[in-house]
Amino acid sequence: MEYYNLKICGLKRQLPIVPLGPKLKIASFNLLGDGELVEKVADDLVKKLKEIDFDYLVGPEVKVVPLIQVLAKKLNKPRYVILRKNIMGYMTKPVSNKSKPTLVLNGPDAEILKEKKVVIVDDVVSTGRTIRVVQEMMKIVGAEVVGAVAVFKQGEKEEEIEVPFFFLGVLPLFKS
């Protein structure tokens, strides 16, 4: 196993380099379970988020969920909204999009976002597809996306994101 030595927010992590296709490898970054890193990353993202006027943080399940919980607390926001990948048993009047990947909002979550300003949070943004699908969902429920933040951008390619986008660092792509 090859590793990429990451330095971020004063911490060091060894990221496994994993194949993403026949000619592409990525340094695989995972916040889930790394509570110490979540806290440090949140401290840095909060500085940027305090500059934005918004109502709710929103993001896709699962890996970015701990970060959004911690960001919400540090920003004194009692509620945030997680977009699920499937309709779940606990949901009432779920709302979904038509394009892929499918995302689902619980009905009451869709309701509280109506006419509200939201910031999208993700862990790693590469093609920007997840951000665009979350944007599509926000349009469906009538929320205004005023910004997007991520821990990392993956690769140097300019992402196609239509809202102000902020990230802490860049993860390399390895092409062969």
Added chain:
Amino acid sequence: MEYYNLKICGLKRQLPIVPLGPKLKIASFNLLGDGELVEKVADDLVKKLKEIDFDYLVGPEVKVVPLIQVLAKKLNKPRYVILRKNIMGYMTKPVSNKSKPTLVLNGPDAEILKEKKVVIVDDVVSTGRTIRVVQEMMKIVGAEVVGAVAVFKQGEKEEEIEVPFFFLGVLPLFKS
């Protein structure tokens, strides 16, 4: 829509009552997105967890993830372990169980749990099946389960859990 009026940790929430089968309804409790409630619940669970000598908190994705992040921080544990439902692209040498529901551990997570003491965290425990499957996974990776905590037990039936089990409250079942 009928609701159940919940009081917990000084907060009030209206839980939708949803069908779980032809003759059973439950009050549906969801921590995901309710950052304020996660913090309050964590404060109460931390008091109990401080009495237990353990190394890692472990739990299944997704709804309990924010709670485990906050508990780990309050208990000064830099790492915790989330069991996924599927093998994910970021994983190296994933470890899985044979019974249902399937749970998956990333190889490095399985490695750090070896010969360690763990406490299982869940949001709502009804039949205790999830706890038992997590216990099975801990046996596979060589970890010792020294306890289990949940926010709620659902129903009055005695759960079949072989380790010390602590919960904050009981959620009702509605039979017709």
